[in-house]
Amino acid sequence: MIFLLLLVTYSIVLSVALMVAGAKPQPIAARGVPHERPKRVLIIGATGGTGRELVAQALERGYEVTAIARNPAKLSVSHASLHVVQGDVLDASSVEAAVRGQDAVLSALGHRKYFPPSRILSNGTRNILHAMESQRVSRFVCETSLGVGNSVGRMGVLYTFFNIPLVLPFYYWDKTRQERAIAASHLDWVIVRPAALMNGEKRGRVRHGNVGSFLWTNRISRADTAAFMLDQLESDEYLRQTPGISW
Numbered sequence: 172m173i174f175l176l177l178l179v180t181y182s183i184v185l186s187v188a189l190m191v192a193g194a195k196p197q198p199i200a201a202r203g204v205p206h207e208r209p210k211r212v213l214i215i216g217a218t219g220g221t222g223r224e225l226v227a228q229a230l231e232r233g234y235e236v237t238a239i240a241r242n243p244a245k246l247s248v249s250h251a252s253l254h255v256v257q258g259d260v261l262d263a264s265s266v267e268a269a270v271r272g273q274d275a276v277l278s279a280l281g282h283r284k285y286f287p288p289s290r291i292l293s294n295g296t297r298n299i300l301h302a303m304e305s306q307r308v309s310r311f312v313c314e315t316s317l318g319v320g321n322s323v324g325r326m327g328v329l330y331t332f333f334n335i336p337l338v339l340p341f342y343y344w345d346k347t348r349q350e351r352a353i354a355a356s357h358l359d360w361v362i363v364r365p366a367a368l369m370n371g372e373k374r375g376r377v378r379h380g381n382v383g384s385f386l387w388t389n390r391i392s393r394a395d396t397a398a399f400m401l402d403q404l405e406s407d408e409y410l411r412q413t414p415g416i417s418w
């Protein structure tokens with residue numbers, strides 16, 4: 172009983188901290204002219220679940236795609252419009268080289284070192300932001316997660332009181348640092364916060380905005396997440412906003 176009380180108290184305190192620390196949507200001045208559809212896009216995390224979908228769907232949509240991968244051999248796709256470059260987000264010079272000449276960057280960066288404290292997401296993203304600012308590439312679409320900022324609690328009870336506080340506290344805390352770095356940049360960013368990710372089917376119907384449930388864990392496929400992220404290259408609807416997405 173005491174353990175349960177302590178867990179609930181700790182989970183609530185952590186939730187408040189994640190809420191305060193996540194990125195806040197920012198008001199934007201109306202654009203004089205609609206932005207041009209980018210032609211060349213860089214995909215970070217291209218060998219991962221969402222990243223592979225981003226690569227495949229970006230090629231289908233006719234973009235000139237550059238994928239940065241620590242191990243390019245992992246990306247077993249070849250296409251006339253796909254360039255794969257070796258690089259690591261924690262190595263600023265490889266990120267700078269990959270960003271050069273691009274019109275937009277999409278990031279599906281993630282890792283599986285869930286439990287220990289780490290700064291892979293935030294330090295890697297800072298390198299991306301720095302490279303984009305120095306190369307004057309303005310459009311950045313980045314995948315984070317429901318459960319940060321104004322979406323705290325929306326991964327459902329199991330995540331809010333078990334998965335996040337007991338398994339993923341440092342991972343989620345790094346996501347707040349990642350989001351804050353993006354929000355502090357001068358880029359045209361969109362932070363996309365998906366519900367629990369699934370492999371497989373692309374339904375083509377995505378709820379977006381203030382989504383998720385305080386009770387149940389909602390889901391969405393990586394394929395639909397990638398499609399929504401690519402849509403953000405062609406729309407200003409969520410410019411400098413943090414939309415949640417789920418089925």
Ligand SMILES: NC(=O)c1ccc[n+]([C@@H]2O[C@H](COP(=O)([O-])OP(=O)(O)OC[C@H]3O[C@@H](n4cnc5c(N)ncnc54)[C@H](OP(=O)(O)O)[C@@H]3O)[C@@H](O)[C@H]2O)c1
Binds near residue numbers: 215217283291365367
């Ligand atoms: N799982 C969920 O239910 C869920 C829900 C909401 C949001 N998310 C978030 O969504 C994002 C994408 O998740 P996912 O499962 O689709 O991705 P994933 O399969 O974990 O792939 C992550 C990608 O990031 C790359 N990466 C990691 N460290 C790197 C580095 N130092 N330099 C360059 N690339 C690096 C990985 O490359 P390697 O192949 O070389 O490792 C991989 O391509 C993550 O941030 C995750 O936390 C997950």
